[in-house]
Amino acid sequence: MYIDSHCHINFPDLAVRMPEILAKMAENKVTHALCVSVDLPDFPQVLALAEQYPHIFASVGVHPDYEDTPEPTVEQLVELSNHPKIVAIGETGLDYYRLEGDLEWQRARFRNHIRASRITKKPLIIHTRAASADTIRILQEEGAGTDQGGVAGVMHCFTESLEVAQAAIAMGFYISFSGIVTFKSARDLQAVARVVPLERMLIETDSPYLAPVPFRGRTNEPGYVMHVAEYIATLKDVPLAEVARQTSANFFELFQFARQ
Template sequence: MYIDSHCHINFPELAARLPDIFGKMADNQVTHALCVSVDLPDFPQVLALAERHPNVFASVGVHPDYEETPEPSVDDLVRLSDHPRIVAIGETGLDYYRLQGDLEWQRERFRTHIRASRATGKPLIIHTRAAAEDTIRIMREEGAGPDAGGAGGVMHCFTESLDVAQAAMEMGFYISFSGIVTFKSAKELQAVALAVPLERMLIETDSPYLAPVPHRGKTNEPGLVRHVAEFLARLKEEPLERVAKQTTDNFFELFNIAR
């Protein structure tokens, strides 16, 4: 079986066809999905999905790309995460690709999420783009990893270098690969995936974006995560069953979910 460790099925592209989404998950042996929060106004939709569907879990957090949105406090995140269906804090992190200028507010927001993760014991879902150095630095400064008293987490939709992956893994984080790793142009990322041990790996869609080959350019959905697993199995010359089992086990272990 497979688990989509990061999706946005509350987004309009997918929310309007949820019965079909869940049907295709079943057809592809995708047993669970984590629906990830990107802002507080839409968080109730994310939580409602997890409450209605036993195979959907949820997170709470505010994405670094969302500038004009209510700013969360540590207390906000701690309070909203106090629910059995909320298994993570995020998505959070830094993104210097889309936004320019003084981004200190983004770094402070990231620190807020790490502090909420430490307070709740719920792991972080980290987004980093064109900001790896500051991302790793702040993770270290705030003690995001288990060895520093944090809850750890996952570097989602990973596209950075092997050095960044190793720095994150040294802090106890998992590395999650999306459909990007299946793209023909993603040779450097594929080399990273080859080097990351299965024991530290998750798979995801980040749907409705980044559909994997052979569906590239189409709307992505959780049922397509098996293509990511199949590609990684070929890349690493591992049995598909081992990739499926290990990434599934990793998901339940990281997010402290009973089997």
């Protein structure tokens, strides 16, 4: 079986095709998916999907790219996460690629998510782009990670260096690979995937974005996560069944609330 550890099936282009999306998951043996929140106004849609389908889980959080959106407080995140189908806090983190200027608001938002994670004991879903040094620094300053007695999480849609991956793993985090790892241009990322232990790895689609080869350029969906697993199996020269088994076990090890 496969698990899509990060998708956005509440987004309009997927939500209108939900029966088809779920059928493709079943056809490709994708048994569970985590629908990830990106802002508070749309959070009810994310939660509704998780409540409707037993094999769909959800998170609560505000993406660092969303500048003009209600700012989440620690108290709000804690309250909204108090639901059995909410298994994580995020996605959160830092993104210096798309936004410029004074980004202290982004760092403050990130800290609020980490603090909510520590209170709720629910893991973090981390987005980082062109900001890896500050991301690791703030995680350490806020006591995230099992090495500091906090709750760990996942570095989602990972595209950073091996050094960043190793720093995150040392804190107890998992590294999640998306369809990007299948791209011909992603040689550096493929080298990282060869080294990251399978025991610390998750797979995802980040759908509707970043469809893996052979579907690159199309709308992505959870059913395609098997192609990420297939590519990783080839990279690491291990049986596909082992990638499927271990990444699924890793999902439930990290997202403990999904076991309930």
